[in-house]
Amino acid sequence: MAATMVPGERNSVPGVRTRQKLIEAGVEIFGRYNFEATTTRMLADRAGVNLAAIPYHFKSKEGLYHAVVRHIVEQATAAYGPAVAEINETLAKSSCSSSECFAMLSRILNTMVSTILGTPEAKSWAGIILREQIEPTKAFDIFYEGVMQPVLQSCLALVARILHRQPDDPETMLSVLAIVGQVLIFRTSREAVIRSLKWRGYSRKEIQVVQSNVIKHACAILGVPVPCESPSHEGGRRDE
């Protein structure tokens, strides 16, 4: 990544700056509209750069789209990487108790809720990822292998321990999907959710409500006693 970036010059190298601005614009515009509805003019205008900068830096509109996808995967990896690494290390070292496993699961679920609902970029990310689920292209592989696969595998390992099941037992992954599903519905069906709850969006208060409910239902699904309520306060930025 960024082979042309010279450390001493703090990203003010003209070409690098233009690339960055186009990627930021791409996250926003590709996220809001879809690939076809997004025009190179919108992208250039939003980035405040010239139209011809797109084919120059990224070869084509599609090239910019792929750069945007890689950028999102990097950001998401930064958010989930630490939790995933902790889970893998802890499970590899010792045979930890169910309650320790559940604590790690709670942590990653809280991170999911606050990232998916709370960060301002989340709506854009979700737009791009959801459209790739409906109509997968090469970009979906980058998302799946870069973020979804590692996170799902970590959850699978934890749930297998908690339920004393084998990770390769299909029922184990089905339990993981049930737990993750109740998180994702808030993003995938955002419009229906906020109408049916009469919410106006996802601000800090709503995010905490979602977090505690997700944990509560996860306990029920896993047959674990509900721990004392303490939703983590990480990432409480507003949605819109």
Added chain:
Amino acid sequence: MAATMVPGERNSVPGVRTRQKLIEAGVEIFGRYNFEATTTRMLADRAGVNLAAIPYHFKSKEGLYHAVVRHIVEQATAAYGPAVAEINETLAKSSCSSSECFAMLSRILNTMVSTILGTPEAKSWAGIILREQIEPTKAFDIFYEGVMQPVLQSCLALVARILHRQPDDPETMLSVLAIVGQVLIFRTSREAVIRSLKWRGYSRKEIQVVQSNVIKHACAILGVPVPCESPSHEGGRRDE
């Protein structure tokens, strides 16, 4: 609806036939691609009609899109209407037991799973509805008020009875969303789900597995003892 259809002539009135073919083509093409990526030429080719038939019968490409949306709502209402009506009638008449309420909830959940995963048109419907959730237009209102709202309200009433909570307690709707979320993830994140389960699609066998797991997890969330397993066999058609 269909004010021009003469009962005696069995849909062979030329104009009606052309309209129907265009709507069928629209379900397929708008579902697979998005509104902008869909061209009027694709639609006319798939329907086997002339390009100019689109502006003639539906005024514009957007007019055809709205006709497609209304058609989907009609079909979906046919699938959920009976269950919704039964629930509303039963709850209005008598104060039925938790187990009766849970039986009705199971029925509507099984219908959801088999409709959403099992019918051949489901992929197309989901494509259109999901894109409307990401980027809502006027069409989303038609979906929400026509299908989602009635189904969610029925589930809400049942869950309120089962949990002895008020329907207007936000926690009640959050429980409904958790239960529905585990169904929807199979459609909204279809690509990630089939990869992580190493499935090839949703055929009859997979649908039954999903149905029994959804009921099992719903029991856990609602604190109801798991009934004897008997997934309904309605609508077992194949996905692809």
Added chain:
DNA sequence: GTCTATAGTCGGATAGAC
């Protein structure tokens, strides 16, 4: 590296014959 100008393509909608 960045700009202006433009080439080349394609899509939606229309006009008017049949």
Added chain:
DNA sequence: GTCTATCCGACTATAGAC
């Protein structure tokens, strides 16, 4: 109601000056 032919606008990508 259905067809062919065509207009007009908008889009991506490129050429070439600076």
